[in-house]
Amino acid sequence: MPKTAAKPKGQKAAKRPTGKPSKYTPEIARIICEQLSEGIPLRQICRENPGFPAWRTVYDWMAKDDAAAAAGGGVGLSASIARARDIGYDAIAEECLYIADTQTMTERVTEAENPATGALVRSVVRSDDVNARRLQVETRLKLLAKFHPTKYGDKLGLHGVDGAAPILTADARSEALFDLIRNMEMTKRVG
16 A cells, blocks of 8 residues: 655545536426426426526435435425425326327328329328327326325225225135136036
């Protein structure tokens, strides 16, 4: 290991910069929360707004701000962003309804040679692009189910009534299932 030269007493070692300094401002945090509440993803917000940090930096801000908020008893950046995202999920759901209700007209142009005359025949078909709209809606709904499964997911639960005995489930015996199938087969043959 190479040795470094001894520093004279009273002189501090110069700090080397570790990266681009953070530009956290409450105004940037407010704009991020505002755009998140409109359903715009964080990465897109950071990418499209000049002077905004990388999305990873926003997560660093959230961690630092939450520690400061916990010490001071206030609301941290994470809570503000979580609230904005919840509002944004509703905006995305409303956008699904808009996409489903709004026609998207497309043109499909085909060219073919007329065998009788040899002339080039061009046909234009205008129609509503239902499949594109369906894809847009389904993609948003699937993302919503991943982002907020309790609100937008399709999972069904089996719950009992509070204070009542729990709902018990038991595995059906395989023999009973085979007997049932055998009886169905016999009924089908007889009938």
